[in-house]
Amino acid sequence: MWKVAEKSYRLTARSLVSLSRSSLRNKSATVSAIEYEKKETTVPKAEANGSVESKSFVMNLFRGGLVPDQVLPYPKVITQEQAEFIQAMLDPMEKFMVEVNDAAKNDEIAKVEDHTMEGLKEMGAFGLQVPIELNGLGLSNTQYARLVEIVGRHDLGVGIALGAHQSIGFKGILLEGSKEQKTKYLPSLATGENIAAFCLTEPASGSDAASIQTKAVKSSCGNYYMLNGSKIWISNGGIAEIFTVFAKTPVTQPDGTTKEKISAFIVERAFGGVSSGPPENKMGIKASNTAEVYFEDVKVPVENLLGKEGEGFKIAMHILNNGRFGMAAALSGNMKAMIEKAADHAMNRVQFGSKIHTYGAIQEKFAKMSMLQYVTESMAFIVCANMDAGYKDFQLEAAISKVFASEAAWQVTDECIQILGGMGYMKDCGAERVLRDLRIFRIFEGTNDILRLFVALTGMQYTGKFLQPVSNAMKSPLTNIPTLASFFKTYASKRIGSKLGWDLGPSMSEHIHPDVSSSAKLASKAIMQFGLAAEDIAIKYGKKFIDMQFLQNRLANSAIDIFAMVAVISRASTSLNNNEENAKLETTLCNVWCNDAAKRVQENLTSLSDKTSLQDFKAMADLSNMVIEKQGVVQNHPLGF
Structure with a gap:
């Protein structure tokens, strides 16, 4: 089987890669990720108070506004030529993942089989977004997302191996690297000759990336940095030759003092002093190599500094923000596979004299599974289309797509196993492997808990900028009566209108089809209510909101649903x-x-100010403290012993 499939896919792969790197070299259909970074975009207008108005839908949601630029109508920036090219790649990739890749075997041996890795390299899968002139395929974000759907559909372990390499591993070079750095490193990374890894997490710094302890000190001669430290849970850590490493460096401040800040470096294993621990024994994605990486007196040439000294944290966040859309696309494909597996079983399984798909309980499962996949797919391709259109402000949408996709995929696969019953629990079925693989997606590249706080705090910070004039006026109300009067008139009218049930939400009628007008009205009402809630929070709590994670979670959940x-x-x-x-x-x-x-949004927003809910939040905090103090459950056993 392998020999026949090998010949088939290799011929197709070679022709596609050749096509990409020659005849399409000068066509706009293959605009590279780097060229997208240079595209002209609409310059956001400045408000009277100096704030910059974002085009992000979610960001403006926190002001109760509908800015349609990035969401309505449904964005689609892929050209006909781009579509034809990526369509030509889908069948060979599908054939390869079915006939060549063996997901169960990869899971069993805890690595991607060698011939599979070689086959992926032949297909150009290790340099999907690298410019053509640097040995890549030059795919846009939309093309990339469409292709990784196929990989995610069949093997999330392979998906992580590829994603850790290019979605984050060398993404910093692609986004922030100098021309010399790109020319030196990207060609061998694009062909898979060298594998890349992203090194940020440390034993004492997980979600708190700013607390890393790895250090890089510039030599007295100024020619290199001496790098020391270690990183844990690094995908591709044991097989990578090129690492994007984040370390603290002493940075001279404008006043002449020195402060430690995070900087980013391109590190080669060949520099010496770089070593890896054994592969971690993980719950899932066993095919993806995960290992600890150690740096001991590694001499990193100054020309391998990525960006500028002290900009490492910003670069790390830029990389992660630019990679999250791929995760949503891969999980969208994965959900399709789980729905198909469950549907095949439900069509043929007979219980109590009827096929189980005729029962309402099963029908409800399939409906919800389908909706979760539809939402995930819709989000993923909105985000990548906005990236391809040249918008820079998509980080909240990307974070939401990652949170939603990772939780939706878990639900869909869990329900697939439930529909399959005992068969789904068996290893041969394959669903249990998928469930194990999926668990990590809610943790890595930003835990869902932290990303929810990120959405809430970033959105509230944006709202705060526009409320700043009012805040300043409150400090001297007698001299700022017009400003305060205008604000409180609007503030009062919006709340009175909301209480009376007036339809004050932003209208979507010019953007939507009549058949979804009822849904559009629900969304408009939710947007208005969300804006009012965010405004109330800003006024009531101010900076104290930073520590109010019970409220942040519910605000974020509302934003995700809207x-x-x-x-x-x-x-x-x-x-x-x-x-x-x-x-x-x-x-x-x-x-x-x-x-x-809409019902969930209403419930979450109500809980932000509902007296009983606020009391419950306090009670839950007290319960948590008691559990921590007792280091376990707080109640006595019902038997008394």
Whole structure:
């Protein structure tokens, strides 16, 4: 089987890679990621108070506004030539993942089989977004997302091996590297001759990346940095030759003092002093190599500084923000596979005289699984389209897509196993491997808990900038009566209107198809209520909100649901307007999802100010403290012994 498949896919792979690197070299269809960074975009306008107005939908959600630029109509920036090229790659990749890659074997031996790795290199899978002139395929973000859907559909372990290499491993070189750094490193990384890894996490710094202890000190001669430290849980850590490493460096401040700040470096294993621990024995994604990496007196040439000294934290966040959309795309593909596996079983399994797909309990599962996949897919391709369009402000949408996708995929796979019953629990079925693989997605590249806080705090910070004039006026109210009067007039009218049930939300009517108008009204109302809640929080708590994670979580959950609502409304509208096949089914997916999501938004926003909810938050904090103090459960056993 392997020999036949090998010949088939290799011929196709060679022709595609050749096509990409020659005849398409000068066509706009293969604009590289670097060229996208140079695209001109609309310059955000400055407000009277000096704040810059973002085009991000989620960011403006915190002001109760609808800025449609990035979401309505459903964005699609892929050209016909780009679409044709990526379509030509889908079948060979699908064939390869089915006939050549063996996900169960990879899981069993805890590595991607050698012939699979070689085959992926032949297909150009290690340099999907590297510019053509540097041995890559020059794919746009949208093309990349469409291809990794196929990989995620079949083997998340392989997906992580590829993603850790290019989505974060050498992404810093692609985004922030100098021309010389790109020319030196990207060609061998794009072909897979060298594997890359992203080294940020340390034993004492997980989510708190700013607390890393690895240090890099410039030599007295000024020609190199001496790097010392260690990193843990590094994907590709044991097989990588090139590392993007983050370390603290002494940086001279404008006043002449020295302060330790994080800087980023390109480190070669060949420099010496770089070593790796044994592969970690993990719960899932066993095919992906994960290891500790040690740096002992590594001499890193000054020309291998990535960006400027002290900019490492910003670079790390830029890399992670730019990579999250791929995770949502891969998990979208994974959910499709789980739905298909469950549907095949439900179609043939007979219980109590009927096939189980005829029972309402099973039908509800399939409906919810389908909606979760539809939302995830809709979010993923909104984010990558915005990136390809040249927008710079997409970090909240990318974070939400990662949170939603990782939790949705877990639910879908869990329900798949439930539908399969005992068969789903067995190893041969493959679903249990997928469930193990999925668990890490809620943890790495920003835990979902931290990303929720990131969404809430970033959005509230944006709101705070626009409320700053009012805050300043409050310090001297007698001399700022017009400013305060205008604000409180608007503030009062919005709340009175909300209490009376007036439809004060931003209208989507010009952007949407009539068949989803009921969902659009729910979304508009949710946007208005969200804006009011954010404004109330800013006024009531101010900077104290930074420490109020019970509220942050519920605000973030509301933002996630509202973005999901608008994503599916936008997509379904476009399908309806284009008379696409199954557009009516998309309408059903959209409307049922929005009906349910609107209820959750209402519940979460109510809890932000509801007296009973606030008391419960305090009670939960007290319970937690008691558990920590007792180092276990707090209650006595019901038997008394």
